[in-house]
Amino acid sequence: MSGSIQDTFFEECEELLEATDEGLTAIEGGDHNPEVVNAIFRAVHSIKGGAGAFGLDDLVAFAHRFETVFDEVRSNRLDLDEKLIQLLLRSSDHLSALVEVARDGGQVDEAHHDTLLAALDEYIPEEEEDLSFEPMGLGGPTPVGDLGGFAAAPVVPQEETYRIRFHPLKEMYGTGNEPFFLFQALRDMGELTVTLDENELPGFDAMDVNDSYLAWDLVLVTKEPRSVVEAVFEFVEGLCELSIVGDHDAEAEANALAALDAMFSAPPADGAALPDPSPEVDSGTAAAPFEPPVPAPEPEATPASAVEKASAPKAESGKQEQRGGPKPTLRVELERVDRLINAVGELIINHSMLAQQIANLNVADLRDVETELEGFKNLARDIQEGVMAIRAQPVKPLFQRMARIVREASAATGKTCKLVNEGENTEVDKTVIERLSDPLTHILRNAVDHGIEKPEDREAAGKPATGEIRLSASHRSGSVCIEIKDDGAGVNRPRVKQIAIEKGLIPENAELTDSEIDNLLFMPGFSTAKEISNLSGRGVGMDVVKNAVTGLGGRINISSAPGKGSTFTIILPLTLAVMDGMVVSVADQTMVVPITSIVETMRGSDDMINNLGADGTLLSIRGNFVPICDVAGALGLYRESEQQAGVYLLVETETGQRCALAVDDIHDQRQVVIKSLDGVCGEIPGVAAATILGDGKIAMILDPESIIAASPTAAAFDTERRLSNAS
Amino acid sequence: MQAEVKQTDQEVKHAEHSEFVSFTVAGQAFCLKITQIREIRRWSPVTILPHAPADVLGVMNLRGAVIPIYDLSARFGLQQTEASERNVVIVVSVHGKPVGLLAESVSEIISINPDDIQDTPPVDSRNTMEYIQGIISHDDTMVRIINLDAVISAPEQVLP
Numbered sequence: 001m002s003g004s005i006q007d008t009f010f011e012e013c014e015e016l017l018e019a020t021d022e023g024l025t026a027i028e029g030g031d032h033n034p035e036v037v038n039a040i041f042r043a044v045h046s047i048k049g050g051a052g053a054f055g056l057d058d059l060v061a062f063a064h065r066f067e068t069v070f071d072e073v074r075s076n077r078l079d080l081d082e083k084l085i086q087l088l089l090r091s092s093d094h095l096s097a098l099v100e101v102a103r104d105g106g107q108v109d110e111a112h113h114d115t116l117l118a119a120l121d122e123y124i125p126e127e128e129e130d131l132s133f134e135p136m137g138l139g140g141p142t143p144v145g146d147l148g149g150f151a152a153a154p155v156v157p158q159e160e161t162y163r164i165r166f167h168p169l170k171e172m173y174g175t176g177n178e179p180f181f182l183f184q185a186l187r188d189m190g191e192l193t194v195t196l197d198e199n200e201l202p203g204f205d206a207m208d209v210n211d212s213y214l215a216w217d218l219v220l221v222t223k224e225p226r227s228v229v230e231a232v233f234e235f236v237e238g239l240c241e242l243s244i245v246g247d248h249d250a251e252a253e254a255n256a257l258a259a260l261d262a263m264f265s266a267p268p269a270d271g272a273a274l275p276d277p278s279p280e281v282d283s284g285t286a287a288a289p290f291e292p293p294v295p296a297p298e299p300e301a302t303p304a305s306a307v308e309k310a311s312a313p314k315a316e317s318g319k320q321e322q323r324g325g326p327k328p329t330l331r332v333e334l335e336r337v338d339r340l341i342n343a344v345g346e347l348i349i350n351h352s353m354l355a356q357q358i359a360n361l362n363v364a365d366l367r368d369v370e371t372e373l374e375g376f377k378n379l380a381r382d383i384q385e386g387v388m389a390i391r392a393q394p395v396k397p398l399f400q401r402m403a404r405i406v407r408e409a410s411a412a413t414g415k416t417c418k419l420v421n422e423g424e425n426t427e428v429d430k431t432v433i434e435r436l437s438d439p440l441t442h443i444l445r446n447a448v449d450h451g452i453e454k455p456e457d458r459e460a461a462g463k464p465a466t467g468e469i470r471l472s473a474s475h476r477s478g479s480v481c482i483e484i485k486d487d488g489a490g491v492n493r494p495r496v497k498q499i500a501i502e503k504g505l506i507p508e509n510a511e512l513t514d515s516e517i518d519n520l521l522f523m524p525g526f527s528t529a530k531e532i533s534n535l536s537g538r539g540v541g542m543d544v545v546k547n548a549v550t551g552l553g554g555r556i557n558i559s560s561a562p563g564k565g566s567t568f569t570i571i572l573p574l575t576l577a578v579m580d581g582m583v584v585s586v587a588d589q590t591m592v593v594p595i596t597s598i599v600e601t602m603r604g605s606d607d608m609i610n611n612l613g614a615d616g617t618l619l620s621i622r623g624n625f626v627p628i629c630d631v632a633g634a635l636g637l638y639r640e641s642e643q644q645a646g647v648y649l650l651v652e653t654e655t656g657q658r659c660a661l662a663v664d665d666i667h668d669q670r671q672v673v674i675k676s677l678d679g680v681c682g683e684i685p686g687v688a689a690a691t692i693l694g695d696g697k698i699a700m701i702l703d704p705e706s707i708i709a710a711s712p713t714a715a716a717f718d719t720e721r722r723l724s725n726a727s
Numbered sequence: 728m729q730a731e732v733k734q735t736d737q738e739v740k741h742a743e744h745s746e747f748v749s750f751t752v753a754g755q756a757f758c759l760k761i762t763q764i765r766e767i768r769r770w771s772p773v774t775i776l777p778h779a780p781a782d783v784l785g786v787m788n789l790r791g792a793v794i795p796i797y798d799l800s801a802r803f804g805l806q807q808t809e810a811s812e813r814n815v816v817i818v819v820s821v822h823g824k825p826v827g828l829l830a831e832s833v834s835e836i837i838s839i840n841p842d843d844i845q846d847t848p849p850v851d852s853r854n855t856m857e858y859i860q861g862i863i864s865h866d867d868t869m870v871r872i873i874n875l876d877a878v879i880s881a882p883e884q885v886l887p
Contacts, residue, residue: 346791589775635777675793679824680786684777690786690793698774698786698793 009050010103011331014397016043017096021400024092028085034074041070047095056102059095062113065120066091078123087119090411093404159190159223165243167197167215172239179216185232190222215241334430337390344384345578345673351380352670352694384578392427395473395482398437399424402471405441409448417452417467417486419444426473428480432552432572436482439545439556443484443568444469446542451488451566461563463487475574479554479596482570491560493517500526518558518566522546550705553579553594553688581672581701582649583693584663587637590699592672592691593661597704599650601666619648619660626650626658634707635686651704659708674701685709744838749870750817750830753805756870757830758837758863763819763875767833770814781807787827789818796827802878803858821879837865844872 023040026033048063069088072078094116101108164186168179186192197215201207220229226246233242355373358366399421406419428436452458452467459465470485493514500506500520512520520526524543549556554572573579573596581592582601602621610618610625618625628648632638648660672691675698677684688703748767749758773785773796782801786793796816800808808814808829816827844861860874 342791349791637775637777677786677793680793680795681776681779681783684779686777690774692788692791692793696788697772698788700774700777 006054009054010099012050013047013099013103016047017092017099018397018400019043020092020095021403022396024085024089025400025403027080028089032080037070037074041067041074044070044095047099051102054102058108058113059098059102062091062095062098062117065117065124066095069120069123072123072125077125084123087116087123089407091116091120093407096404159221160226160246162218162220162222162226162229163245164218164220164229165215165241166218166233167241168212168236169239169241170210170212172236173212177236177239182232182236183216183218186218186220186222186229189224189228190220192221193219195219332390337387340387341391344380344387347380348384348578348671349673349692349694349696351377353696356694388429388574388578389427391430393430393433394425394427395433396421396424398433398440399471399473401437402440402444405444406448406469409445413449414454415448415452415467416455416465417448417469420468420470422470422472423474426475426480428473428572429574432480435548435552436570436572439548439570440471440482440484442542442545444471447484447486447488447566451486451490453489457489476571480572480574482572483567484570485565485567487565490562490564490566491518491521491558493562496520515559518560521558522556553596578671578673579701581670581691582666583668583670583672583699584647584649585665585667586635586663587632588664589637590667590693590697591631591663592699592701593649593651593663593704594688594701595669597651597653599652599658601647601649604646604648604660604662621650621660624658626660628660628662629708630662631686631702631707632662632664649704651708653705653708657708659704661704661707672699672701744840747837747839747870747872748817748833749835749837749865750815750833752803752830753800753808754831755805756834756865756868757799757873758870759817759819759873759875761836765818765820765825768816768818768827770810770812770816770829772810784810784829787816789825789827792825794818794825794827796829797879798829799878800829800831819875819879821875826879837870839863839865 020040020043023036023043026036027040044063044067048060048067051059051063066088069078069084069091073080073084078084094112098108098113100106166179166182168177183192183194195217197217198213200213200215202213207213222229226244229244233240233244236242351373355377358369358373403419403421406417410417447469448467452469453461453463455465458467468487470483472483472485474481474483497506497510497512497517497520500517500523501508501510503525505520505523505526506512521542522545526543546556549570549572552572554570556571557569558566559569560566580595582595582598584591584593604619608620609628610620612618617628619628647663647666649663649666650658650660652658672693675690675692677687677690680690684700686703686707687700688706689701690698691701693699746761747758748761748764749756751757771787773787775785776783776795779785782798784796784798787796798808798810800806808831810829813832815830815833817830817833818825818827820826843863845863846861847856847859848862850856857877858874860872862872863870
């Protein structure tokens with residue numbers, strides 16, 4: 001089986017698992033709506049179907065049990081009590097794990113697998129044990145006569161006979177739909193009789209190879225309600241002429257029934273009474289040499305041949321019918337989107353070049369040109385925002401995965417806690433979402449492991465036994481804010497400090513403020529776990545989290561209140577492709593400083609500068625002294641001109657430390673397109689990336705954090721202060 | 728920048744002949760296979776890379792791509808080039824990435840019979856041995872064939 005089909009299957013699995021998770025979360029929240037249960041059932045069933053086609057037996061077996069339990073719930077033979085819900089949640093986690101193993105290889109936790117299977121089996125009535133299963137789709141030929149095993153439900157709600165007239169339009173074949181699979185799905189519901197109506201087939205010469213001439217009359221005897229039967233045809237809605245008539249259908253439909261009855265009772269020869277679905281004949285294709293018509297003339301006998309022929313869609317231009325339901329979406333390779341983003345970046349650079357050239361022209365009246373240029377700029381911005389929006393995705397799937405992390409962590413530590421998600425529809429750049437997964441996992445595991453107390457301790461402290469972790473996302477003035485808030489014990493500051501001293505991270509006599517102690521957690525080599533639990537504390541600590549966040553151009557903060565809990569706040573840029581920057585000049589070079597790190601800018605005068613020691617200088621700002629860091633010196637650049645650094649950018653680092661970056665001049669604040677220097681040169685201390693300015697020149701984008709680290713004075717001052725806490 | 732193309736004396740070019748672009752660096756003649764060269768541009772001031780070694784001049788904007796520019800002369804251990812508008816940047820593709828090489832000027836396109844290429848005679852400089860793939864005689868001058876892969880190592884190793 002080709003790899004790309006399998007990839008598609010796994011991609012779909014991802015979506016189906018998300019749907020399952022979402023449904024289960026709704027059920028856990030008390031929503032026992034049958035539609036929710038149905039949605040989960042369908043999702044699991046689809047996974048099973050695909051897995052069967054690829055011979056993923058473990059997955060099929062598990063999905064089958066899972067699905068069967070859901071079938072029981074759906075037919076109201078099982079009550080959704082707390083115990084079952086928890087089992088279903090764990091099973092859904094395990095299903096994800098099985099899918100991952102099937103995709104990436106690896107080992108399934110056998111014991112866990114068997115425990116869950118046994119637990120699920122308890123809910124399955126004896127006669128349902130039969131595991132016969134027909135893969136739907138992709139599997140190729142399966143004889144229609146063989147009935148699926150799980151069609152024979154033991155309890156009979158109400159047997160009903162449906163007469164279905166199904167006439168696909170030619171567009172249906174263009175979308176890759178295949179009558180055979182529809183019939184197969186119907187057959188799974190009960191007794192199915194299929195009759196082909198080929199009366200519309202014209203003579204050989206009159207046949208248009210792209211048209212659809214075949215229709216089927218089906219008689220289905222099933223216990224399923226009408227809605228389930230209709231659901232089978234959900235995907236071909238608008239692509240076929242369809243009528244479903246139940247024998248016991250209400251009199252309300254009497255009129256329609258009469259008309260249709262007339263049609264059904266008519267002898268087969270009268271099939272021509274049906275209107276021709278597509279009277280317009282494409283003259284170009286009509287003249288084409290003979291090819292067999294898309295569906296084979298004897299579908300009952302040769303479904304396989306129909307599969308082969310219809311699977312190569314004849315008409316690319318299959319019309320997308322306008323209908324309700326989920327919004328139509330398009331799968332696009334990421335690379336294509338990125339190419340577009342690059343091109344739009346060029347467009348914006350091109351615009352600023354053009355604007356600069358025009359301004360240099362020295363023409364008296366530029367008003368008209370400027371108006372048009374302004375329009376051009378707005379359009380370019382529109383396109384840019386549109387393209388960026390393609391990459392933006394809601395954080396919902398990420399957050400849903402986190403629910404699983406919390407469940408696993410709770411189970412492993414014997415604590416009970418629930419995860420509450422907020423702002424799931426907040427959209428963030430795809431890369432950011434991907435790279436946030438690990439840090440979030442780590443923070444959440446930590447929160448369960450170290451933050452939330454044991455249930456008895458919680459009750460003793462007058463808190464509900466179940467801990468609550470709140471994961472929220474929101475947009476905040478051009479950045480994304482992600483907050484992880486637990487209602488646990490908060491940071492154990494004396495202990496954190498003691499560990500830091502033991503590990504030699506701080507001197508013994510250090511006096512630190514509460515927030516400084518909290519931030520010790522982010523120091524490399526810090527881990528508070530008393531013993532290495534298999535959950536968190538694997539030697540990698542919160543510093544990894546911090547690095548991951550800074551790697552995305554973001555910041556992370558912790559605040560904590562003893563006995564009340566801790567809050568981690570992650571602030572991230574909306575996109576990784578453009579940013580707002582302050583254009584400055586340093587030693588005759590133009591550079592860009594990210595606006596997010598700048599607190600304020602000021603022009604300095606001599607009386608604001610104070611010397612400290614031999615070469616330390618401090619800038620006095622309204623009575624506060626902050627160390628000055630000369631950007632040119634930190635980058636190893638030397639000024640050729642006489643101009644001295646006279647402008648200061650006050651920046652604040654993540655640890656809350658302030659520093660004044662000395663630059664020669666400030667020019668402008670503007671949006672710049674980020675160009676990575678990866679592969680151009682190695683890592684340069686102090687430089688984050690590059691960008692292209694309006695004049696076509698490249699400018700370095702500075703990284704204030706590493707400039708301060710590279711600057712001897714400011715760094716020394718920082719260490720000094722950190723160690724002695726002089727302020 | 729157009730390179731001046733001189734027709735070689737040979738009327739008939741053999742199929743195995745390959746074309747090289749010759750140029751001068753610090754007064755010496757060098758050449759590169761024409762297929763290695765993507766374009767030749769006039770020198771324009773580049774953006775300095777902080778903390779870069781002396782033979783890395785900086786980065787340049789090549790239609791939206793950021794490409795590093797090397798001073799070939801400094802790379803060969805000769806004196807640093809005082810880049811001016813008369814100089815050229817030869818854009819080559821090394822390890823799948825575009826890289827700019829500063830040269831004094833481009834001379835001509837020469838057609839070389841591979842049999843005419845002589846091995847570099849052993850000299851007392853390992854760098855030279857590595858950087859020069861071979862030498863040929865053209866119009867009574869010695870033209871050095873540059874071993875591009877050796878001159879420009881993989882990007883990670885360019886900067887310390």
